[in-house]
Amino acid sequence: MKVALFIPCYIDQFYPQVGQATLELLTKLGCEVDFPLHQTCCGQPMANSGFAAASKDCDKNFVRNFTGYDYIVGPSGSCVLHVKEHLKDDKHPDETIHIRRHIYELTEFITDVLKKEVTHAVFPHKVGLHNSCHGQRGLGLSSMTERVLPAFSKPEQLLSKVKGIQLLKPVRNDECCGFGGTFSVFEEAVSVKMGKDRIKQHEANDVEYITGVDVSCLMHLEGILKRQGSKVKTIHIAEILNTEA
Amino acid sequence: MKDHATLAEEFIKDEARTNWHDETLWFVRQKRDKAAHGLPEWEQLREWASQIKNHTLSNMDRYLEEFEKNALANGIRVHWAATAEEHNRIIHDIIKKNGITRIVKSKSMLTEECHLNHYLEEQGVEVVDTDLGERIVQFRHEPPSHIVLPAIHLKKQDVSDTFHKHLHTEKGNNDPTYLTRAARVHLREKFIASELAITGVNFAVAETGGFVVCTNEGNADMGTHAANVHIACMGFEKLIPKASHLSVFLRLLARSATGQPVTTYSSHFHKPKPGQEMHIVIVDNGRSNILGKPDFRNALKCIRCAACFNTCPVYRRSGGFSYHTAVAGPIGSILNPNFDPKKYSDLPFASSLCGSCSNVCPVKIDIHDQLWKWRQALTKAGYVPLMKKIMMKGMAFVLGRPALYRFSGASARWVLRYMPFMVKFKINPWYKQREMPAPPKQSFREWYIQNKKK
Amino acid sequence: MVYSKQKEMSSRDKIFSAIRKNKPEPVPFAEPDASVVISYPDLFEQFKTVLTAIGGSCIEVSSAAEANKLIAELEKGAYVIDTTADYPENLASLSPGLLASVDTAIIRGLTAVAENGSIWVTEKEMVNRLLPFIAQQLILVIHEKDIVPTMHQAYEKITINETGFGVFIAGPSKTADIEQSLVIGAHGPCGMRAVVIKN
16 A cells, blocks of 8 residues: 655654654565655645635645545544545545545554554653643544543553553543644633643643644643653654554 | 633733642542443443433423423422523512512522523612522622532632632631631521522433432531421423433432542422412523534533543643633533633633543433534634634645645654754744754655655 | 604614624534433432432331331421421412421422433422521432433433422532632521432
8 A cells, every 4th residue: 555654744843753754664574665855834824824725835735745545544523624624626626535534643543554563662661641632532533531432542551561651641531731733822821721730630640741643732832841841742643552562 | 801821821820829729629539430441231220311312302392391391280380481581570570579689599500501690689689699609709799619618719718718808707817617617507598588599400301390409418408307498490301201311310410520420419399388489490591492402412411510621631730710601611611612712712722632532421412522613613604813813724735745745744843853943933823832843854745855755 | 844753773683683684604512412321320329429428318118108117216306397198278479488497398399300310390399499408407309210311311201490489409518718618508498308209
């Protein structure tokens, strides 16, 4: 199968190590991965701010870059969800539909399409698991505390096989971290308060790392942690799963 | 007028109080979870409720006709108000006609929406809100901050001070039982002397021409059964087809609102008592307009349980007053822009789009999807600050063009590395309370080309 | 001179016209099915547990006579209005001012609901609509056989418009409006007891 790697814009620019880990991990799991060189941004920051109509160029560029693949995989729940729900290119409707139906976030791609476990990873640390909202509620990466449905979690499923890891959950298991895209800037006070509260809950578990499927959440939490001078670090799930003995 | 972001920032300045507000409401959300998880059929109940409401909206005229016919046959006088102003006038006319100057009122968000109290007081009518939370905020000349827990923003010390001032309770005695007993005595006088009582309507039943009012305190009943005139106010969307459907809604309402299996009183009114006048005022006030919007009509399914308030991480940390409207929270953010898009254009943005609200909604309103759709609609209509428009259009331009995107990204990283002071200033909203991400030397693409591309 | 008089649309007409214009295409719905909802192995035990949890209390007796005897004992000295026995002829028209001094009201309940500890009472049983709310204490007398599992079965049993007023009463009145502290006894009765005549 031909797999295209979708690296969200802020990962490309500020967290390339997450992209590297994703590429290496998928390769280790037996995928032949291509990275379309002219990809830019999925358009989510503008769309979530009310400017979906303005993201036409992003949409067109996305379709151009990701046409012709069996699957598109990206290390981001929110970007993948946005593409799945809102990608639009009237000039290429079939290609658009195919992309929307075959784009996956990394962990769900491993559990649902590759149907594999990651057995080589080693990460002997106390790690707090952050449930990123769009991945959880939007993509269904895990069950959620509001609903009366059987419990499951694809990220946890993969992380539980990592040797030495101590996975700890905050007392409010799936409360939002407060990033929310441009919300983080236009409602800065609430955004940061939400992030601070989230960190406090993880710190109560005495974690060394906070992980999740969305770098946006982690970037927001990391910003606060660094400002607080905290020793807690953030790390994307791809980086943990890509470790080796 | 200050927008949500500004009001929220002011609220959060008192961090200890924000934490208390947040934890108190989270506790209510947890009680709701416990109640929901106690019923294996919970998700099925939500589906039934959602379908009944969808069906009713699509047959609203037929059910309203059926309701009116049956209500009239029961001896209830039915009034129709196209606007808030008409609703207020109709009620005042009834009061005037009966020569009454003092009335009691139990909780009705519709009357808040129509600013009924203010209207009546200007006409010289004394209005006593009898729900304890509402009486407290009435004394304080504040609006309710939560549609189910009106005084949730107040600590018992605040209530004690207010009651000391208005009811002459002991100064500094903030024992909730003591204060509640004082309110009981005070309001009992009002109930006994009650000549006219106004209530809301939780559910109106087309099949029987009656309506249901739910309270824990018993204040709706204490007012109406003592009075010679009972006026019930409802938005037309409160209608449901059959009596048997009440089972679904009554099982969902209190569990969603407070985690109780049911409110203490679920009062079913069908006929006035002998010698009593019973009126119902059915209100439109923009609802028929919402009914015509496929993207937004689902909001009319709302049963005003406030589960969405309690789960919303933004509401809990900004408080009801930050929404500058009668019905705040997530549901308020999708209802109010219908009434006044300009005034409420900030509300759909007062959200991180986490989606928790849609999950707790007992009637499955797609709240978070509507928040997103409102953002598009308000932006299209031009209700967006100019700075934001420029910024977003600029971003869209850059991010849609590969070469320009790469150039901007590289520049941003360069600036962060060599001229951080350009970005690291306190006016930069990100930088106010967060560090910027560390700027790597290479983007992922650059690394890929160097190391992986064959 | 010819003039046409514009007939002004009533508000009712305006509202109906707008609704007819704006309503979506009709959608069907599935009728709720009581057979898939929760059931309890012992309806009385569930009822008692819930009622106690919500601040009420529950007493079992083996007959109506025993119920009367028990109540007489409990309410010695109190100003009682018992609508299950002899009560004032003019009760229906007694003013709120007079009713305000009632200590205890005793009223027959028709149906009780195990899932939420509530009891359905109509104006026929209560005689005066204000009575069950204005009394300081409320006693509702029910038969164990009239306890149903959930509201679904309750609405199958009762006819809500059989009389002009009916109410599900679940325990004593209460409020948590002051800093979320639960206070039993708001504006309705401060205490509520269910006397259950066992099968």
